[in-house]
Amino acid sequence: MKTFAVFLRMADEEKSVRYRSDHLAFLEQMRTAGHVRANGRFPDGSGGLIIYQAESLADCAALADQDPYIRQGARNSEIHEWEAVWAD
Template sequence: MKFAAIVEYANEPERLAQFRPAHRAYLQDLLQHGRLVIAGPFADGSGGLFVYEVANESEASKLAANDPFAKASLFRSVVMKPWKLVFASQDNLNLPL
């Protein structure tokens, strides 16, 4: 089951930059293990969207809580919602490869 986490970041650009490599490594690991569907920051840098593939909301919440940004208190808020993928366009996603 998929869960979307809509996250607002703390307004601490220096600390976000400091923890970003660990945050991205964590997400890369989740992606490689089939637990992350898609992720990325909002264009204004205020937060991000993470879609997890897990059995239930409790697991999704644990993944969000274990993110290095969360552990560094850089997640100001997290809204977790069950999510269904209905349409997707690989061409429009412009994924960095």
């Protein structure tokens, strides 16, 4: 499995508020399925970051594109493969 950092940049603040509960439910499903390792918002309101585990960039993009924030146009995504070093 590879690790990917997915930046969710704010696109529409009103939609972000409207679809927040759907977005959080989606993240919980992805976490349960083993695809999301961490997530959180940026306190400055610019968006958030999700750390995904996937086999490839294409697989990560397919997962990220299912996020209600992306589907509804609340956020734009930017995906980077990340060679993470995790503390034990």
